[in-house]
Amino acid sequence: KAGVTQTPRYLIKTRGQQVTLSCSPISGHRSVSWYQQTPGQGLQFLFEYFSETQRNKGNFPGRFSGRQFSNSRSEMNVSTLELGDSALYLCASSLEGGASYEQYFGPGTRLTVT
C-alpha cells in the first residue's frame, strides 16, 4: 500500500506570495491532519479534516487555510507569506482520525520564504 505523499517536496517563495501544498493520504484513510515543524516550535497542529469537513484548527492566523476533497486528498494554502512561515509542513493520515490513534506521516514539504 502506498504511503502518504506530499507535493512539492521543496519550495522557495518570496514574502507576500501565496503557496498551496498538497497531500494524498493512504488509500482508505479519511482523516488528514497538517502540522508545521520548526526547530524552535517543534510540531504544531494546523488543522484536521475528515470527509471534507474541518473538525479542528490550531492556533494559526487566518492566512493558513485548507480543504479536503471527496477522494480524501487535502491541500493547505498559506497567503501573504512571512519569513516566519519557513518550515517543514507535514501531513498525516489515519483511518478515522478519532478512534485511530496511529497517524502515518508524509515526507513533508520544505518551504523557504525569502
Add this chain to the structure above:
Amino acid sequence: GQSLEQPSEVTAVEGAIVQINCTYQTSGFYGLSWYQQHDGGAPTFLSYNALDGLEETGRFSSFLSRSDSYGYLLLQELQMKDSASYFCAVRPVGTYKYIFGTGTRLKVLA
C-alpha cells in the same frame, strides 16, 4: 494551556538502555503516543498507551501514569539506528487534534 515537556537531548552508548520522559499539563486526553523521527525523515509511530501501565513492542516499551501526569519511552539494547528525535503526543478529549511534545534528540554512541 496544554503542554508536553521532554528533555531536549539524551546520549547513551550502543547496547545500553535509555528512558525518555514526557511530563504533561493537559486536562484530559485519550492516550499517549510516541513517534520517532530521523533527520530529514517523517515521524513514524512507535507505540500508544490508552491506559496506565507498560506497553511493550520489541525493544521499545512505553509507560503512562495519568495520576502522575507522566509517561516515558524505554529503549533497550540501543543500536546506532536509534539515533533520532522522539516525540510524545496526546489528543485532548473532545478534539481531533494532536499536541506533540517538545521532542528529545537521542544520540547513540559506539
